[in-house]
Amino acid sequence: MKPTGHLLQTPEDWKASGEFFHSLECQHTELALTRRTVANGTVAIVSQCQCCGRQKGSALRKLPEHDSLPAFNETLEREWSKQREQHVTQFKKKRQRENTLKWFSDYNRYLQSPLWKEKRDLVLQPEDFVCQGCRKARATSAHHTTYRHQGHEFLFELIALCQSCHDRYHASFVDALLPSEEPYFDGQSSGNFE
Numbered sequence: 654m655k656p657t658g659h660l661l662q663t664p665e666d667w668k669a670s671g672e673f674f675h676s677l678e679c680q681h682t683e684l685a686l687t688r689r690t691v692a693n694g695t696v697a698i699v700s701q702c703q704c705c706g707r708q709k710g711s712a713l714r715k716l717p718e719h720d721s722l723p724a725f726n727e728t729l730e731r732e733w734s735k736q737r738e739q740h741v742t743q744f745k746k747k748r749q750r751e752n753t754l755k756w757f758s759d760y761n762r763y764l765q766s767p768l769w770k771e772k773r774d775l776v777l778q779p780e781d782f783v784c785q786g787c788r789k790a791r792a793t794s795a796h797h798t799t800y801r802h803q804g805h806e807f808l809f810e811l812i813a814l815c816q817s818c819h820d821r822y823h824a825s826f827v828d829a830l831l832p833s834e835e836p837y838f839d840g841q842s843s844g845n846f847e
């Protein structure tokens with residue numbers, strides 16, 4: 654599985670995000686009735702959590718005795734929304750990072766397998782081990798032009814490269830490898846590339 658910018662791609666992701674979003678739900682018990690002015694200017698009577706500021710449940714029917722209730726604390730709720738957004742961003746980054754690490758670990762294991770070694774030979778031999786990047790140096794690795802079929806690559810997706818060309822390619826390659834909306838790759842967990 655290749656890491657992407659998307660949060661939900663595996664059953665583990667679904668489970669983790671389910672638990673995460675559940676943990677964001679208001680669990681507080683300190684509630685108070687407040688008067689909340691809604692979109693069209695009318696006042697609704699709503700229950701507001703006094704800890705995180707969120708409205709609990711839907712509006713109640715307004716009765717005359719509700720006139721003395723305190724106003725809904727919009728600032729408290731806005732603060733919480735901001736915090737929530739930050740939590741969500743952090744959670745996404747953490748999941749993406751975990752997925753990236755897993756991807757590299759699976760990938761590096763694959764590069765050690767007899768299946769990969771056989772595939773690499775099938776790429777290098779027909780080129781007489783000549784690098785297809787410079788056509789001078791000896792090719793030592795089969796470079797992936799795409800990771801779409803990682804583990805069951807078409808041979809035309811692999812190119813024989815010398816060490817120097819391969820290193821040069823991958824030096825500017827990290828972003829292209831991980832097509833994500835947010836760059837989260839720290840460049841330290843890469844292990845080996847092919």
Ligand SMILES: [Zn+2]
Nearest residue numbers: 679681702705
């Ligand atoms: Zn709350």
Ligand SMILES: [Zn+2]
Nearest residue numbers: 784787815818
């Ligand atoms: Zn080369």
Ligand SMILES: [Zn+2]
Nearest residue numbers: 796797846847
């Ligand atoms: Zn490569």
